[in-house]
Amino acid sequence: MRGSILLFMLVLWKQDCVRSVRLIELRVPGHAAAGGEALLGCQFDLEGDLLYSVKWYKDGREFYRYMPRGANQTLRFLRPGVTVDLRRSSSDVVTLVNLKLESAGLYRCEVSGEAPQFATVADEKYITIHILPKGGPRITGLRYQYDIGDRLIANCSSPGSRPQAQLKWLVNNRPTHKGHLRGPWLRVAQDPPDTVEVTLGLNFMVLPGHYKNGVMEVKCQSTIAPLYQREKAYILSMPDLNEDTTNKESEIDLGPEPADTMDLSDKLMQENIINSFRELANTIHLELPALTTTTPEPDTTTSEPEPHDSDAQSTSKGTSLTFSIVLLTILLQLLL
Known part of the structure; x- marks a missing residue:
């Protein structure tokens, strides 16, 4: 039992x-x-x-x-x-x-x-x-080109979330040195309510090592583990001085080089004066034989000619003619 x-x-x-x-x-x-x-x-x-x-x-x-x-x-x-x-x-x-x-x-x-x-x-x-952000991070303050020695200053902001997003800057896919970071700064957001916007700044001097094959990638990542990760990236380049100079020269049309710098109205006035003096010179040249080769008609009167007065008159005419020729020559040289 x-x-x-x-x-x-x-x-x-x-x-x-x-x-x-x-x-x-x-x-x-x-x-x-x-x-x-x-x-x-x-x-x-x-x-x-x-x-x-x-x-x-x-x-x-x-x-x-x-x-x-x-x-x-x-x-x-x-x-x-x-x-x-x-x-x-x-x-x-x-x-x-x-x-x-x-x-x-x-x-x-x-x-x-x-x-x-x-x-x-x-x-x-x-x-x-x-509460996840409505959209990805936003980068402000960046330029597309930076020369060696320029200071790169930018901000990365993530929309409102709860908890706040964790932001990270990367240069050429490498985390940025802590000494180059500014912030983070927090601000209460209105949409969605009771969420927090976060901003992280970046500030450093551009060095030759920042460029790889002439370009530099700057990226900001926003993360709320394990549900959310978004990023925004820009490709920056170094200014090409030779290319910029060539472009500027090709855009400027200087036109043909002028023969002189004289104004057109001054040039026309000069030509008119030269033509006037040339006409004057031709007139003097045509009248010159009459002044130098013509023999005065003999005087039939019994009174004797006054040789002293005749020589003086001939000398006066020759001097006047010589002075006119010299003056004309000087003026022509100055104008030409």
Whole structure:
């Protein structure tokens, strides 16, 4: 009798061991984005037992239940920040949509076997909700060309988020020296509400080593791990002095080089004066034989000529002619 009782208890113990429910994996994201979705997974092994229910809790309050033999297999309960999509939920997965900051909390999966043991296993994990930036980082203050010795000064700003984004400057894909950074500076954003904008400055002198094959890449990365990482990059170049000079010269049309720098009206006046003096010279040249070769008619009177007066008159005319020729020559030389 005593042996039969021990055998019966051993059989029950073996059945309980065989039919023990085992939780294999709890799949709950540690981080999720506001406005997005989250898939909650609960993988279990009944080990021969029958499933009685799968229940989900947030901060100790039930919001979803699955009972395969119930009148309604799936039930949801209204809780702040928790919206269940029943069409995409079952015994091993629950889909949460329209996540909010209130959706953050401790989520627990509880799996129970059928009567009479109602063996139950459970596990839980916390979800943190992030408000991600609306867009990528923005760089201001950069030029497209920097010469050696120029100072590069720029700012990188990330739109409002919660928590704040982590900004990083990279030059040629290498993290920038801490001594070249300014900030970060924080500012409360209005859109979305209760978020923070962050700005990180960059300030350094451009050296020859910053250029690789004539170009330099400047990049800013914005990260909210593990949900968000965006970057903005610019390719900068060194000014090409020879190319710039050639371009400037080709754009300037100097035209033909002038023969002289005299104004056109002055030139016409000069030509008129020269022509006038040439006419005067021709007139003097034509009248010169009459003044020098004509012999005066003999005087039939008895009075003798006055040689002294005649010589004086001839000398006066010769002197006047010589003076005119010299003056004309000087004026022509000055004008020409």
